Amino acid sequence: MVSPFAGTGIQESIDGTTQTASFRTPFGLELDTFGNIFVSDPDSNLIRKIDRFGNVTTLSTNLVLGAPSGIKFDPITGDKFIACQDTAQILKIDPMDQFSLYAGSSPGIDGFQNGDRLNSLFKGPLFMDLDxxxxxxxxxxxxxxxxxxxxxxxTVSTLSGGVSGYLDGDxxxxxxxxxxGITYDQKTDSLLVADLQNHRIRKIDLKTSTVSTLLGNGIEANIDGKGLNASFNGPAFISLDNSGYMFVSDTSSNKIRIVDPDLNVFTIPHTFAALGVVKIDCPNQRLLTTDFGANQIFQIKFE
Structure with missing residues (x-):
């Protein structure tokens, strides 16, 4: 069952409750361990917060947020990391909701450079995860x-990639x-990567330092199947639950794909206007997803 969770659908940035607040382009979404939900709004360059009582507020900062997208919560420190595409930076929000630059160049210069976090350069950072x-x-x-x-x-380093293409290997x-989308699988000590323009889900095994293709045949389509026989259409984000089920934002088809532990791919029969992030909310037994076309956040419950 797909139903609205937050937002009136009006394309504005207005605080209030989940029923009265409005979002402009809700895109990134993350939950902390205190029942708060954080939502990025790339068009208005804002981070919105939905507390456990359903109140929607806007976090204030003097820093320039250039198209904030992915959000990652650190359960050890309580910090939130924000990937800003336009300014090519990683920002940090501390538990008191204070913003600071964590990685990237302070003027927002993009490029490619490893090393100390404040001397590093990024280009198009999107989603993140912690191991x-x-x-x-x-x-x-x-x-x-x-x-x-x-x-x-x-310090910042390159794990893999650097050339646009499709190749498995070391x-x-x-x-x-x-x-x-980057998702860490703690059970296998590996990363699941939504390879957007290759229309595949890749796996990086951190133990063996190898990359393989887990799902998708590379055909740009929305076709269910098993493993490499399934087709995806612009997979952008992956959420993984404790049972080994994956939930994939297939952004070009605006559908959510479900992958069971045996790598069978299914599609939720609902088409969104412009699908963003899909996130598992375990305490409330639901999925949350952003729809920046409808300017709303939706919840999905399975009966």
Whole structure:
């Protein structure tokens, strides 16, 4: 069952309750451990917060937010990391909701450079996830790379990619084409990558340092099936539950795909206006998804 969760559908940035508040282009979405939901709005360059009582507020900052997109919550520190596409930066929001620059160039210069977090350069950072060793992985659309930010040493390196293409293999030779969604699978110590323009779901095994194709035949379509026989159409984000089910935002078809632990792919029979992020909300037994075409956040409950 798909139903509205927050937003009137009016394309404005107006605070209120989930029933009265309005969003402009809700895109990124993340939940913390306190029942709060954070939503990025790239067009209005805002981060909105929905608390556990259903109140919607706008987080204030003097920093320039250039198309904030992906949001990642760090359960150890309570920090939230924000990937800003236009300014090519990773920002940090502390538990007091104060913003600071965490990685990238302060003037917002894009490029490609590893090293100290504040001397590093990004181009098109989109979505992120954390592993058990406190590495923050960033999917970079324009550099076609997976970048790695070690939160302990505060350094940036390249995990894999750098050339636009499609190639499995070791980390240095593998190729991606606009990798966007990054999801860490703790059970297998691997990353699941939504390879947007290759229309595939790739797997990076962190133990063996290899890249393989997990799902999709590369045909730009919305066709269910198993593993490499299924087709995707612009997969942009992956959410993984504790049972091994994947939920994929298939953004060109504006549909949510479900992948069971045996890699069978199914499609939820609902078409969104402009699908953004799909996120599992385990305590409330639902999926939350942003729709920046309808200017709303929807919830999906399975009966």
């Amino acid at each position: 058990r060793e406190r590495n923050l992985y960033v999917g970079e659309l324009s550099n076609h790379t997976i970048r790695k930010i070690n939160l302990n040493s505060e 980390l240095t030779s593998a190729q991606f084409k606009s990798p966007s």
